[in-house]
Structure formats: structure tokens, C-alpha cells
Amino acid sequence: MESLKPIFSSPFFWGFALGMVFLVLSLWAHFKTKIELKRLRRSLSDKVEIEAQHLGELKKEKDQLKQENENLRIKVKGSGENSAQTLERELEIFARAEKSMYVTAPGFSAAWENAKHAALEEVEQEEQGKSIPRKLFRKFFSAPNKGGAEHLLSTSESNPSEQKSS
Secondary structure, three states: OOOOHHHHHOHHHHHHHHHHHHHHHHHHHHHHHHHHHHHHHHHHHHHHHHHHHHHHHHHHHHHHHHHHHHHHHHHHHHHHHHHHHHHHHHHHHHHHHHHHHHHHOHHHHHHHHHHHHHHHHHHHHHHHOOOOOHHHHHHHHOOOOOOOOHHHOOHHHHOHHHHHHO
């Protein structure tokens, strides 16, 4: 043991021993860092995969919504043309029915002419500015259009006898 005493008392030995301790500690920290880096890489790759999957789903949904939007745009464009044709057809039907009523129901024609004349006077007064336009009030206070023309005449407008008394 006497021969080892000068070795243990030398500053070189203590420096070497202390260096070995620091080496072990630094290797331990290095391996911990390496393990943590692998864990973070796995976590990052998982996150990237999830985000890529989510992005793919969003792109599919976006494409589907674009297709639906295009289909709806085409339907709206077509329905606008169709509704004009439907209104023209109904106007033609009413005109033909009116002609038929003149021939078949002689009492109807006088009441019909009076109602048309009263309605014409109202429209002329609105156009001249002597009366408040009913079209504006109808737009603000009527129910939303469901595709028909039911809202065009309210109950007070459909009865010409009430209009004459007011």
C-alpha cells in the first residue's frame, strides 16, 4: 500500500479521477439527451402525420363544398329562369281564363272590369307620387317568398269593395 500512496497523493491522479467522474456524468447526460431527442422526433413525426391527415380531410371537405356550391349555383341560375317561365305561363293562363269568363259569365265581367280599373288607378297614383307605394310595404312586411305568388295580394287588396269604401 506504501507504493500506491505516492500515486494517490499526486495531483495528476486526482485530476484524472475527477475527469473520469465528469466524463461519466457527461456521457450520462449525452445519452439522456439522445433519448429525449428520439422521443421528441417520434412526437414530431406523429404530430406531422396527424396534421397531414387532418389537412387531407380538410382538402376533401373543401373540394366537396366547392362541388356543392357549384351545383347550388347552377340550380339557382336554372330556377331563376324557370320561375320567369312559370310566371309567364301563369299570366297566359289567367289571360285565357279572363277571356273565357267574359264569354261564359256575363255578370263577372263588370265586377272584374271595376276591380281592374280600381287597381289601375291605385298604381297610377303611386307612380305619380300621390300615394305611398304598396310594393315597398309588401317587401318589408310580407312573409318570405316560398316560390309562389300568394303574397302578391293581401286580403285587403283582394277585395275591391273594401278599397272603394276607404
